[in-house]
Amino acid sequence: MTDGTTAHSDENPADGSSAASAARRPLRILIGADTFPPDINGSATFARQLAAGLAGRGHDVEVVAPSPDNRWGVRREEHGGVTLRVHRLLSWRWLPHPWLRFALPWRIKANARRIIAQFHPDVVHFQSHIVVGQGLAPAAKERGIRLVGTNHTMPENITQHVQILPPPALRWLVKQQWASAAKWFGMADAVTAPTQRSADYFDKNTGLKNTIAISNGISLEKYTADLGPRDENLIVFLGRLDDEKNIDELVRAAARLDPALEAKVVIMGHGDQKTKLEHLIQELGLQDRVRLAGKVSYDELRQTLTRAKVFAMPSVAELQSITTLEAMASGQPIVAANAMALPHLVEEGVNGYLFEPGDIDGFAQRLTDVLTAPEEKLRAMREASLRLVAVHDVEHTLDIFEALYRGEPLPPAPEPRTA
Structure with a gap:
C-alpha cells in the first residue's frame, strides 16, 4: 500500500534529494459523497467546502457523487469559486424523501474502479458508507491507495424516512446500517468524524477505534x-x-x-x-x-x-x-x-x-x-x-486533512481569537 505522502508524478529526481520536497507536491485527491450540492445539508456542504478548499490550495481534486437529475457523466462544475471535475453517477430518488438521490448500488463498484483507474488518485476520501463508499473503499484498497473515510451519518436518522416499517424492522435496519458502516469504514487507513462526541458515538456503535475528531469547519x-x-x-x-x-x-x-x-x-x-x-x-x-x-x-x-x-x-x-x-x-x-x-x-x-x-x-x-x-x-x-x-476555521480543517492524506502528524489547533 502506498503511504499517501507523494503526489502522482512521472518525475524521479536524480539526486534523490528529497522525500520532503516530494511530500509537499500537490496531491491527486478523489472525494466521494452520497450527497453533494445542489443538495442542501451539512454533509454536502462539507464535501463541497473540502473539495473547493483543497483545489484552491493547488491540489488536483475530483468528486464522485450521484447525479441530481437524469443526466450522468463527468461535468465541470463551479463550487466555492473553483471549477471541479465531478463524476455524476446515474441515480434514483429515494422515494420516501422529497429530494435525496442515491447512485445505483449494483453499479457502484464498477464505476469506482473505472474512475480510480482513470484518475490515479494519491488518496481517496469517502464521506458515506451507504453507496458511494461501498465502491470507493474496496477499489482504493485493491490499488494500495491511501483511504480516508468521514462519517456524517446517524443510521437512526434514516428511520424517519421509512416510518411505514414496524418498530422491530426499524431497529433491525439501524443495526444493519451500523454493521455496514463498520465493514466499509474498517477498510480505511484513517476514519474521522466532525466532533469528539460523534467520533465516540461512531466507535461505540461500530466497534472501531481511534476515530479522529476533525471539525467540518467554516470560512470565518x-x-x-x-x-x-x-x-x-x-x-x-x-x-x-x-x-x-x-x-x-x-x-x-x-x-x-x-x-x-x-x-x-x-x-x-x-x-x-x-x-x-x-x-x-x-x-x-x-x-x-x-x-x-x-x-x-x-x-x-x-x-x-x-x-x-x-x-x-x-x-x-x-x-x-x-x-x-x-x-x-x-x-x-x-x-x-x-x-x-x-x-x-x-x-x-x-x-x-x-x-x-x-x-x-x-x-x-x-x-x-x-x-x-x-x-x-x-x-x-x-x-x-x-x-x-x-x-473551527476551515483553513485549519484543510491543514489537518492535508496532513492526514500525507500520513503526517496532525497540526495543533489555532489560538482562540478575540472579538
Missing part, C-alpha cells in the same frame, strides 16, 4: 459579528425543516415567551416538515411572531445571523451543526438542545445555554435568559462565541 471571514445592542428580540433558526431538527419545539417555546418581550422568530430553511410547521404556527396563533423564511439568499442568511439576538438549535441529531458554527461566527449567543455534538459548541452561561430535549418550558426559559440579559452580559456571550468558534 465570511461572517460578520455586531457586538452592539439590538433594537428587537429576534430569535433565528437555520437548517433543514426535517423531523430530527425538532423545530416544532422552537415554535412551541416561542408561544410560551412573555408577550411583553415582543420576540420574533425567523426560521430559515426548507424541508418536509414545512406544512406541519405552518399548521402549528396557525394553531398557536403565532402568524405575526414566527416566520418561515424558506430558502434564502446567502446575503440574507448572513445579514439575519448578524442582526439576531439569539440563535436557537433544538435538533437532537447534530454530528456537528455547521449552522450553529455560522451563528457563532456571527457573534450569536446559542440556545441549543443538550444532545449529540451541540454541548461541544455551548459553554453553559458563557456563550449560551443548553436545554433538555422535549422540555419546552426549559427551552423558553433559556431563550428568555438571553433576551433579558443585561447588555454587558450579552456582549460577553457574543465575544465568547467568536472565541470558541476559532478552532
Whole structure:
C-alpha cells in the first residue's frame, strides 16, 4: 500500500534529494459523497467546502457523487469559486424523501474502479458508507491507495424516512446500517468524524477505534459579528425543516415567551416538515411572531445571523451543526438542545445555554435568559462565541486533512481569537 505522502508524478529526481520536497507536491485527491450540492445539508456542504478548499490550495481534486437529475457523466462544475471535475453517477430518488438521490448500488463498484483507474488518485476520501463508499473503499484498497473515510451519518436518522416499517424492522435496519458502516469504514487507513462526541458515538456503535475528531469547519471571514445592542428580540433558526431538527419545539417555546418581550422568530430553511410547521404556527396563533423564511439568499442568511439576538438549535441529531458554527461566527449567543455534538459548541452561561430535549418550558426559559440579559452580559456571550468558534476555521480543517492524506502528524489547533 502506498503511504499517501507523494503526489502522482512521472518525475524521479536524480539526486534523490528529497522525500520532503516530494511530500509537499500537490496531491491527486478523489472525494466521494452520497450527497453533494445542489443538495442542501451539512454533509454536502462539507464535501463541497473540502473539495473547493483543497483545489484552491493547488491540489488536483475530483468528486464522485450521484447525479441530481437524469443526466450522468463527468461535468465541470463551479463550487466555492473553483471549477471541479465531478463524476455524476446515474441515480434514483429515494422515494420516501422529497429530494435525496442515491447512485445505483449494483453499479457502484464498477464505476469506482473505472474512475480510480482513470484518475490515479494519491488518496481517496469517502464521506458515506451507504453507496458511494461501498465502491470507493474496496477499489482504493485493491490499488494500495491511501483511504480516508468521514462519517456524517446517524443510521437512526434514516428511520424517519421509512416510518411505514414496524418498530422491530426499524431497529433491525439501524443495526444493519451500523454493521455496514463498520465493514466499509474498517477498510480505511484513517476514519474521522466532525466532533469528539460523534467520533465516540461512531466507535461505540461500530466497534472501531481511534476515530479522529476533525471539525467540518467554516470560512470565518465570511461572517460578520455586531457586538452592539439590538433594537428587537429576534430569535433565528437555520437548517433543514426535517423531523430530527425538532423545530416544532422552537415554535412551541416561542408561544410560551412573555408577550411583553415582543420576540420574533425567523426560521430559515426548507424541508418536509414545512406544512406541519405552518399548521402549528396557525394553531398557536403565532402568524405575526414566527416566520418561515424558506430558502434564502446567502446575503440574507448572513445579514439575519448578524442582526439576531439569539440563535436557537433544538435538533437532537447534530454530528456537528455547521449552522450553529455560522451563528457563532456571527457573534450569536446559542440556545441549543443538550444532545449529540451541540454541548461541544455551548459553554453553559458563557456563550449560551443548553436545554433538555422535549422540555419546552426549559427551552423558553433559556431563550428568555438571553433576551433579558443585561447588555454587558450579552456582549460577553457574543465575544465568547467568536472565541470558541476559532478552532473551527476551515483553513485549519484543510491543514489537518492535508496532513492526514500525507500520513503526517496532525497540526495543533489555532489560538482562540478575540472579538
